[in-house]
Amino acid sequence: MQVAKPTGPGLLKRPYNWIQEDSLAGMARRKALMGYIFLVPTMFGLMVFTVGPVFVSFALSLFSWNVIDPPEFIGVENYSRLLKDEVVITSFSNTAIFVFLTVSLQMTLALLLALAIQQKIARWLRYTYRTAFFIPLLTSSAAIAIVMAYMFNKDFGPINYYLGMVGIPRVSWLSSSQVVLITIVLTYVWQHLGFTLIVFTGGLGNMSKDVQEAADVDGASGLRRLWHITLPMLSPTILFAAVVGVISALQIFDQPYVLTRGGPGDSSRTVVMVIFEAAFKNLQIGYGSAIAVILFLVILLVTAFQFWLSKRWVFYQ
Amino acid sequence: MKSQNVLELPARPFSRVVQRVQYRFWFWLGMLLVTIMAIITVAPVIWALSTSLRTPGQSFTLPPKWLPLDPDFKNYADVFVKIPLATYLMNSAVITVSIVLGQLVTASLAGYAFGRLKFPGRNMIFSLIMATMMIPLQATIIPVFVLISRLNLADTHASLIIPAWATAFGTFLMRQYFMQIPNEFEEAAVIDGATNVQVFSKIYLPLAAPGLAILAVLSFNTHWNEFFRPLIFLTTNDNFTLPLGLVTLFGYLGTGSVSVVMAGVILSLIPVLLVYIVGQRYLIEGIAMGGVKG
Numbered sequence: 062m063q064v065a066k067p068t069g070p071g072l073l074k075r076p077y078n079w080i081q082e083d084s085l086a087g088m089a090r091r092k093a094l095m096g097y098i099f100l101v102p103t104m105f106g107l108m109v110f111t112v113g114p115v116f117v118s119f120a121l122s123l124f125s126w127n128v129i130d131p132p133e134f135i136g137v138e139n140y141s142r143l144l145k146d147e148v149v150i151t152s153f154s155n156t157a158i159f160v161f162l163t164v165s166l167q168m169t170l171a172l173l174l175a176l177a178i179q180q181k182i183a184r185w186l187r188y189t190y191r192t193a194f195f196i197p198l199l200t201s202s203a204a205i206a207i208v209m210a211y212m213f214n215k216d217f218g219p220i221n222y223y224l225g226m227v228g229i230p231r232v233s234w235l236s237s238s239q240v241v242l243i244t245i246v247l248t249y250v251w252q253h254l255g256f257t258l259i260v261f262t263g264g265l266g267n268m269s270k271d272v273q274e275a276a277d278v279d280g281a282s283g284l285r286r287l288w289h290i291t292l293p294m295l296s297p298t299i300l301f302a303a304v305v306g307v308i309s310a311l312q313i314f315d316q317p318y319v320l321t322r323g324g325p326g327d328s329s330r331t332v333v334m335v336i337f338e339a340a341f342k343n344l345q346i347g348y349g350s351a352i353a354v355i356l357f358l359v360i361l362l363v364t365a366f367q368f369w370l371s372k373r374w375v376f377y378q
Numbered sequence: 379m380k381s382q383n384v385l386e387l388p389a390r391p392f393s394r395v396v397q398r399v400q401y402r403f404w405f406w407l408g409m410l411l412v413t414i415m416a417i418i419t420v421a422p423v424i425w426a427l428s429t430s431l432r433t434p435g436q437s438f439t440l441p442p443k444w445l446p447l448d449p450d451f452k453n454y455a456d457v458f459v460k461i462p463l464a465t466y467l468m469n470s471a472v473i474t475v476s477i478v479l480g481q482l483v484t485a486s487l488a489g490y491a492f493g494r495l496k497f498p499g500r501n502m503i504f505s506l507i508m509a510t511m512m513i514p515l516q517a518t519i520i521p522v523f524v525l526i527s528r529l530n531l532a533d534t535h536a537s538l539i540i541p542a543w544a545t546a547f548g549t550f551l552m553r554q555y556f557m558q559i560p561n562e563f564e565e566a567a568v569i570d571g572a573t574n575v576q577v578f579s580k581i582y583l584p585l586a587a588p589g590l591a592i593l594a595v596l597s598f599n600t601h602w603n604e605f606f607r608p609l610i611f612l613t614t615n616d617n618f619t620l621p622l623g624l625v626t627l628f629g630y631l632g633t634g635s636v637s638v639v640m641a642g643v644i645l646s647l648i649p650v651l652l653v654y655i656v657g658q659r660y661l662i663e664g665i666a667m668g669g670v671k672g
Contacts, residue, residue, distance in 0.1 A: 093497035095574050100503065103488035106544020111510050114521035121520065128524070174415060177408030193416040195662070196423060199650040201603035203621040204643045207628045208426045211636055219425060219442040251419065259662060312514055315605045319625055333516050333606075340520045341610055350520050357517035364512050 115357070122351035127344045139351035149352060151327045152335040155242060159331065160310040162246045163253075167306055168299070170250070171257035176287070178258075179265050194255040202252055206319035209248045210235065213320075235321055238328035245329055248316045253309070257302050264298030265291075297371070304367040308360055332356050423647070430454070430640035453641040460638055463645065465616055466623035471649075473535050473619060474601045480543035481597050482590055489552025489589070490578055494564075504553075511546045515606065523610060537611045538619075542601065548593045551664070555589030556582055592664040595657040599650055620646045 080090050122139055126132035143149045178190055197205070212218050213234035221231045234244040272290060292299075314333040317323060323330035332352065340349025424444055430453055431446035457463050491497075492504050522541055523532075531537040563581050572580065583590075608622045618626065624642045654661060 089496065091574060092495050095578075096491040096495035096497035096500065099487040099491035099495070102484040103507065103544045103546075103549055104503075106484065106541070107507060107510050107546065109525075110522055110541040110544065111513055111518055111546075114518035114525075115513055117521035117524075118517055121524075128527075170415065173408075174412055177412045180405055180408055182409070190412055190416050193420050195654070195658075197419060199599060199647070199654050200423070201605065201621045201646060203605040203625050204603075204646050205422065207624060207639060208422050208643055210628070211429075211640075212422055212425060217440065219421075219440075222440050222442065251422070254415075254419070308514070312516060318609075319628070336516055336520075337610070341523070346520060346524070353517050353520060357514060360514055360517075361512065 118350045118353055118357070121347050122354050124347040126346040128346060129344075132347070135347070139348050140355075142348065143351055143355070148327055148330065149335055152330045152332050155328070155330060156311060156313065156332045159242055159246060159249075159313060160307055162242070163249055163310045163313075164303060164306040166246065167250050167254055167257050168303060171254055171261050171302070172299075174254075174258055175261035175265055176291075178262060194258050196255075197252045198255045200252065202315040203319050205252060206248060206316045209244075209251075209316075210320050213244055236325055238325050241321055241325065241329045245313070245316050245320060248320065249310070249313060253306070257306065260298060260302045260305075261295070264295050268294050300367065300371055304363060307363050311356065311360060311363070426640045426643050429637055430644045432637050453635075453637040454645070456635075456638050457641045457645070460635070461623055461627045461642070462616065463620075463623065463642060466618055466620045467645070469535065469617060470602060470620040473538050474598055476535075476539045477542045477601045478594050478597045480539065481545045481548050482594060484543050485545050485548030485552045485593055486583060486586065486590065488549040489554075489586075490556050490582060492549065493553040493556030494559075494578075494582065507546050507549055511550075519607070519610065526611065532611065533613045533617055535617065538604075538607055545593075545597070548597070551593055552586060552589050555586040559585045588660065591657060592660040595653055595660045596664040598653055599661070602650055 079087075080094060081087065082090070121132075123134060123136060124132040125135045125138070174194070178187055212220050215221060215231055215233050215236065218234070220234070224232065232240060234240055268291070272294065312333055313331050314337065317329045317331055317334060318337075321329045323334050333356070336349050336352045336356070339345045339352060425442060428442075428444055428446040431449040431451065432443070433450050433452070488507075492500060526532055526537040526541075531540075559582060563585070564577055567577050567581050603621060604619070605621045605625070608619045609625075612618055612622060615623075615626070620642075624639065624646060627642060628639050
């Protein structure tokens with residue numbers, strides 16, 4: 062605590078107001094004022110570019126507007142329209158399949174890799190592996206999608222070449238409506254695996270050594286130890302990684318935009334691509350907003366589910 | 379001799395041997411998996427690099443040549459001729475650096491307010507700011523686009539820079555760093571007659587440097603690679619950022635000049651790799667704190 066300067070008679074005579082008061086209370090008031098002033102840039106930015114726009118999105122979704130003519134209020138018509146819109150429905154089902162495949166693959170691989178890297182290996186080796194898995198996180202998803210487009214090329218791509226060496230016939234990675242979602246899942250997981258891996262490695266590192274040693278003494282090993290000790294203790298980390306993974310996968314855009322533009326047909330069209338096309342290509346601001354509002358609500362629901370689940374299922378030490 | 383018998387360890391039971399074999403088995407299976415995955419993970423980058431060093435005519439030779447034994451650097455010159463790559467690089471640099479600097483300012487001010495100053499409503503305002511982290515970019519992009527068009531900022535770099543200045547994650551990060559610093563520094567400075575602003579700028583800000591570094595590195599990485607906002611906000615070719623320019627190049631060159639496209643991709647990677655080499659400690663710590671988007 063700071064000590065207030067003694068206030069002599071000279072100081073008392075000086076004209077002072079509420080904020081300049083030379084006392085502990087005055088000092089606290091000045092600090093509080095400083096706090097509010099320091100918050101101005103952040104509060105202003107978030108209000109104008111994040112919070113405000115959410116409400117505006119809700120409002121715009123009730124209008125029909127092409128930017129040029131004045132907006133026309135149409136109530137919930139945009140919402141009833143999107144429920145019947147084949148492209149929108151396909152994009153939601155594509156995104157759901159994509160999220161499911163991505164998150165399961167990403168979590169499984171990252172967990173296995175984290176367990177393997179945790180083993181007793183030389184430091185330089187662990188460092189090399191870590192760097193290898195980290196590199197994709199540094200790359201631009203758009204730039205890497207370009208590289209992947211060539212790698213997945215049906216006739217000249219290295220991937221089909223190596224698959225051919227083990228006797229697998231050429232796969233139409235980008236032009237078959239059955240395969241294209243898988244291609245996007247692989248491209249996406251390639252880039253995001255490192256993040257989940259870092260989260261899991263951190264979780265394993267933070268695990269209590271006592272329990273591990275107790276397990277050693279009891280002779281619990283291998284799969285039994287993984288299933289009964291490691292996984293339950295890692296459950297908060299697993300839940301966190303899963304929720305972050307779902308939320309970020311729901312917003313998939315860059316990879317399908319660069320690789321396929323949503324094709325063939327609509328087989329790789331995602332929700333964000335539909336929002337982008339409706340609002341910025343077709344200038345249907347209201348309709349695009351309505352789809353964006355639905356996506357936002359889905360993401361909120363996932364977050365709420367996380368809170369609910371973390372109270373019930375997750376094991377905390 | 380009896381006593382010796384007692385001290386002698388019992389022969390290793392069979393179950394111990396099984397356990398050791400099991401342990402070895404899992405160990406080598408794990409190492410095999412990690413090695414294969416690491417190779418798969420690095421492969422696209424290596425392929426892009428070696429392809430960028432081949433003449434366009436050879437770019438699709440099979441089997442793929444992974445080592446550029448006979449490197450041809452012409453593609454790197456070509457990519458500057460075929461597309462305004464120097465302009466794209468410049469645009470990306472200006473936009474990214476402006477966003478990073480702006481975020482450092484806003485986040486250290488707000489983080490200081492939440493971490494070290496007391497004022498009515500502090501916790502409530504902080505919770506509200508944290509709640510905004512749940513709002514996805516897609517839920518706000520349409521109104522933001524309308525707003526910047528109204529402000530006559532469409533197709534400008536400012537339209538990408540200004541909306542990115544306020545950062546809830548950065549505020550959270552800097553608050554954590556300011557909170558960790560002990561009170562003693564401040565008390566000593568106040569006794570020496572430092573003003574409130576001096577306490578912030580001369581005492582706390584330098585001590586929170588690791589937090590600033592994490593924010594700078596993460597923010598640089600995110601915005602250098604950003605694609606969605608530039609795609610929507612920018613329309614003139616000369617204003618494009620590097621990722622947007624590369625996707626455009628990829629679109630109209632088709633499969634003809636893979637090597638040139640790959641040269642562009644590799645060039646776009648260099649700045650983030652440099653940042654990684656310099657600040658990997660900060661980057662990993664920041665990502666572990668959840669500061670990754672997309």
